[in-house]
Amino acid sequence: MFGDVMAGVPHNRQRSLVRATMRRHGKEHRLVVHRASREARGSGRTVPAGRTAPAGRTGRPWPLLATAVALPLALAAGCSSASPPGPVNAAAAAARGGGFPLTPGPGPQTLSETGSTLLYPLFRTWATAYHGQHSQVTIPTGATGSGKGIAGAVAGTVDIGASDAYLSSGTLVQNPRLLNIPLAVSAQQVYYNLPSLSPGTHLRLDPQVLSEMYQGQITRWNAPAIASLNPRVNLPGTRVVPLHRSDSSGDTFLFTSYLSAQDAAWSNAFGYGTVVNWPGIAGHPGLGRMGNPGMVAGCHQQVGCVAYVGLSYAQQARGLGEAQLQNRAGTYQLPSNASIPAAMQPFVSSTPPNETISMIDGPAAQGYPIVNYEYAVVSTRQPTAAKARDLRAFLHWVITAGQSSQYLDDFGSGPLPPSIPGFQPLPPSVAALSDAQIAEIK
Amino acid sequence: MATVTTMPKAPAPASAPARLRTLLIVLVTGCLAWGVVAGWTVSQHASAADDVVGTSEPLSLDAQQLYRSLSDADITATTAFLSGVQERLAMRQRYTADISGAAADLAALKAAESRAQAGRLSAIAAGLPVYTDYVARAVTWNAAGYQSPGASFMQNASVEMHLVLLPAARSIYAQESAQLRASSAEATGLPWIVVALVLALIIGYGLLRTQRWVSLRTHRVVNYGLLGATVVLLVGVIWLVAAFAVARGDLSKGVNHGSAPAETLAQADIAAAQARGDEVLNLISRSGDTSFEQDFAKVRAQLGPGHGTLLSTAAASSSGEPGARWVAAAGRDARTWYGVNQHLYSLDLAANYAKETQLVVQSAPGSSAPEFSSLERDLGRAITADQVVFSSAASAGRDAFGGLEAGIIVVALLMAAGCAWGLSRRLAEYR
Numbered sequence: 001m002f003g004d005v006m007a008g009v010p011h012n013r014q015r016s017l018v019r020a021t022m023r024r025h026g027k028e029h030r031l032v033v034h035r036a037s038r039e040a041r042g043s044g045r046t047v048p049a050g051r052t053a054p055a056g057r058t059g060r061p062w063p064l065l066a067t068a069v070a071l072p073l074a075l076a077a078g079c080s081s082a083s084p085p086g087p088v089n090a091a092a093a094a095a096r097g098g099g100f101p102l103t104p105g106p107g108p109q110t111l112s113e114t115g116s117t118l119l120y121p122l123f124r125t126w127a128t129a130y131h132g133q134h135s136q137v138t139i140p141t142g143a144t145g146s147g148k149g150i151a152g153a154v155a156g157t158v159d160i161g162a163s164d165a166y167l168s169s170g171t172l173v174q175n176p177r178l179l180n181i182p183l184a185v186s187a188q189q190v191y192y193n194l195p196s197l198s199p200g201t202h203l204r205l206d207p208q209v210l211s212e213m214y215q216g217q218i219t220r221w222n223a224p225a226i227a228s229l230n231p232r233v234n235l236p237g238t239r240v241v242p243l244h245r246s247d248s249s250g251d252t253f254l255f256t257s258y259l260s261a262q263d264a265a266w267s268n269a270f271g272y273g274t275v276v277n278w279p280g281i282a283g284h285p286g287l288g289r290m291g292n293p294g295m296v297a298g299c300h301q302q303v304g305c306v307a308y309v310g311l312s313y314a315q316q317a318r319g320l321g322e323a324q325l326q327n328r329a330g331t332y333q334l335p336s337n338a339s340i341p342a343a344m345q346p347f348v349s350s351t352p353p354n355e356t357i358s359m360i361d362g363p364a365a366q367g368y369p370i371v372n373y374e375y376a377v378v379s380t381r382q383p384t385a386a387k388a389r390d391l392r393a394f395l396h397w398v399i400t401a402g403q404s405s406q407y408l409d410d411f412g413s414g415p416l417p418p419s420i421p422g423f424q425p426l427p428p429s430v431a432a433l434s435d436a437q438i439a440e441i442k
Numbered sequence: 443m444a445t446v447t448t449m450p451k452a453p454a455p456a457s458a459p460a461r462l463r464t465l466l467i468v469l470v471t472g473c474l475a476w477g478v479v480a481g482w483t484v485s486q487h488a489s490a491a492d493d494v495v496g497t498s499e500p501l502s503l504d505a506q507q508l509y510r511s512l513s514d515a516d517i518t519a520t521t522a523f524l525s526g527v528q529e530r531l532a533m534r535q536r537y538t539a540d541i542s543g544a545a546a547d548l549a550a551l552k553a554a555e556s557r558a559q560a561g562r563l564s565a566i567a568a569g570l571p572v573y574t575d576y577v578a579r580a581v582t583w584n585a586a587g588y589q590s591p592g593a594s595f596m597q598n599a600s601v602e603m604h605l606v607l608l609p610a611a612r613s614i615y616a617q618e619s620a621q622l623r624a625s626s627a628e629a630t631g632l633p634w635i636v637v638a639l640v641l642a643l644i645i646g647y648g649l650l651r652t653q654r655w656v657s658l659r660t661h662r663v664v665n666y667g668l669l670g671a672t673v674v675l676l677v678g679v680i681w682l683v684a685a686f687a688v689a690r691g692d693l694s695k696g697v698n699h700g701s702a703p704a705e706t707l708a709q710a711d712i713a714a715a716q717a718r719g720d721e722v723l724n725l726i727s728r729s730g731d732t733s734f735e736q737d738f739a740k741v742r743a744q745l746g747p748g749h750g751t752l753l754s755t756a757a758a759s760s761s762g763e764p765g766a767r768w769v770a771a772a773g774r775d776a777r778t779w780y781g782v783n784q785h786l787y788s789l790d791l792a793a794n795y796a797k798e799t800q801l802v803v804q805s806a807p808g809s810s811a812p813e814f815s816s817l818e819r820d821l822g823r824a825i826t827a828d829q830v831v832f833s834s835a836a837s838a839g840r841d842a843f844g845g846l847e848a849g850i851i852v853v854a855l856l857m858a859a860g861c862a863w864g865l866s867r868r869l870a871e872y873r
Binding site: 172 | 579587598601605723734792795799
């Protein structure tokens with residue numbers, strides 16, 4: 001194994017060297033007490049084919065995140081003060097995080113955001129709430145697709161590029177000042193439009209079947225490959241219409257990563273990326289759709305469609321069928337407030353300081369296979385100190401107060417019903433890494 | 443008498459013994475001073491030549507090897523990750539050899555660590571385990587069947603390599619080759635040898651004028667002490683000039699036909715490795731970023747062959763030397779490699795990752811990997827050939843200074859003794 005080359009280096013030395021590098025990158029940070037392990041994992045939503053998913057959502061896996069992150073920071077700041085403790089100091093402590101002010105300056109400020117259509121509804125909700133608390137800060141948002149979010153951050157035309165995909169190593173090497181900072185956890189759902197199926201049916205699909213559908217090799221919904229996964233479902237002979245994103249999209253990156261991870265044929269022929277050379281489907285030109293809204297609307301209009309859509313469009317997708325996806329352990333999962341954190345769990349402690357990690361198709365037996373961090377792509381070098389301060393304050397608010405259920409489960413169309421998963425909060429240790437990255441914005 | 447009283451310029455006519463005493467002191471002091479200046483000059487040049495052969499050149503080589511090992515480790519690890527299981531064993535061994543090589547080069551550079559390099563060496567020392575840790579995690583996840591997390595760790599490894607390790611290694615190499623150029627310039631520089639020769643001329647003139655004055659004054663045709671000092675001075679000067687001319691010729695040949703083309707080729711090697719690294723990075727990152735294509739065009743313009751490019755400059759410098767044929771071969775390899783590369787980025791823009799992967803990773807002829815390997819191999823051979831030319835010429839140049847420093851000291855002492863003996867005998871006649 002390649003790791004053998006480290007065999008000669010004592011473990012503690014390796015760790016100290018890693019710490020040294022982290023310090024070099026300015027990423028030394030306080031570890032936040034991880035309380036997640038004892039929080040409710042909730043029940044998984046593993047649903048047998050043909051049955052309705054059980055209603056009722058579980059509690060938040062990390063409900064005390066804001067406190068867990070803010071408290072040690074506040075305590076640390078309070079302890080460093082020479083003044084006696086008291087209300088004034090408590091306020092001062094709350095106003096300082098990892099060495100930076102946690103409130104915006106008094107002057108008017110505009111922090112522009114564009115990018116991921118998946119994150120857009122939540123980001124807009126955060127922006128409105130933050131403006132309500134700090135009226136001097138205005139945050140115009142835009143749903144333009146992750147590719148444009150990243151491109152805007154690279155070009156410096158927006159302050160925050162929102163992306164479902166982490167920055168590619170190529171982009172990072174070309175733009176070493178960019179950070180990708182996780183703000184929340186999301187998932188990709190796969191919808192289909194088969195009105196003849198009874199309501200509440202959740203077809204089982206696996207990466208091979210999806211891959212063949214997107215390659216035009218499975219052309220009918222009653223094809224044996226689909227039928228064998230769903231023996232109790234009376235599948236129609238409707239023609240399969242696989243929709244994909246026409247814009248450069250993090251959703252495409254996540255979905256094709258899932259296909260590539262389990263289907264060698266897909267991986268070899270098409271691979272993964274924010275843009276993919278989609279195979280042509282005979283008789284169906286123009287299968288590309290703009291943004292998640294375009295995918296949902298397209299699927300509503302097209303009987304027989306199959307479409308991958310970010311979890312924030314579940315309300316708009318009502319009426320469409322939602323597929324259970326096969327994970328690596330071989331179980332079929334719907335995205336839920338239990339299956340998404342479960343999928344993320346094996347990756348929490350492995351998340352590196354730059355927070356670039358794919359959690360697609362991980363090892364959790366009860367995990368939903370397509371989960372991801374939603375990233376804010378931000379430059380470490382801001383044009384003015386005031387903008388840097390206000391950006392830090394806003395992003396810190398997002399990963400602390402912004403993790404509350406009032407935002408993650410309620411982003412524009414009213415509170416989500418328990419059966420529909422919202423965005424998931426960042427685990428505390430990941431939030432601490434995000435905070436360390438936020439502190440680098442200067 | 444009045445015609446020679448200008449020698450020791452006294453404000454008023456002095457007696458003969460007084461003049462003899464003054465002459466004795468001036469000549470003995472002059473001889474010893476010349477010995478100090480000439481000896482110091484020789485020691486400076488010998489030590490600079492020593493430094494070139496024994497320190498600067500090996501360190502420059504280590505720095506170049508360090509860059510090469512790191513870059514090759516990154517390319518090998520990423521390529522192994524992207525290619526099938528079949529190729530993994532050989533690639534794993536190569537990766538391990540690269541990392542071990544990098545660690546050895548790093549140790550050699552650290553042993554001779556200068557303050558200017560300390561920060562960069564520490565950056566590599568700290569970054570290397572971070573890099574290998576990312577690669578190990580990528581391999582572990584991938585081996586367990588989780589390609590997507592594996593790929594993200596491999597990306598992190600590449601980022602660490604391209605943003606931390608390679609820039610530091612590039613700076614270390616630049617610093618070491620600047621040091622090599624400085625040492626070579628010092629070893630072949632002229633100023634102090636000119637001072638030593640001018641001083642020898644003045645002393646020689648003084649000896650001749652003194653002998654003439656003494657012979658007129660004492661009616662003795664020959665003063666053996668002064669004559670001996672003059673002859674010894676002549677021998678010393680001839681030795682000094684001959685040794686310096688030989689050393690300078692050899693060192694200049696070593697620099698102009700050895701280290702200079704080797705340095706140009708090393709720059710070419712680094713540029714090529716960077717372009718190849720970008721190909722692989724672009725493939726694993728799926729960035730769709732056109733800036734890599736632009737970077738490649740820049741590297742191509744820099745690398746050549748073509749007027750003013752690195753390969754053509756190196757070819758001109760090593761003309762007639764054994765390395766010339768490898769430089770020519772490298773030029774042909776580069777053209778073939780460019781031919782493959784120009785398809786890569788168009789495939790990337792069309793998101794045709796499958797074809798792009800084949801072209802970047804496969805070892806079949808016509809793919810980028812074997813063409814780049816040929817270029818790298820021929821560049822390596824050319825660099826080795828140039829380094830052999832440099833080492834033998836520079837060693838010969840250094841050896842030319844052998845024994846000269848001690849010889850100059852002996853010469854100076856003999857001259858002083860000759861002057862003292864010759865003049866003190868005349869002085870004794872006045873007592």
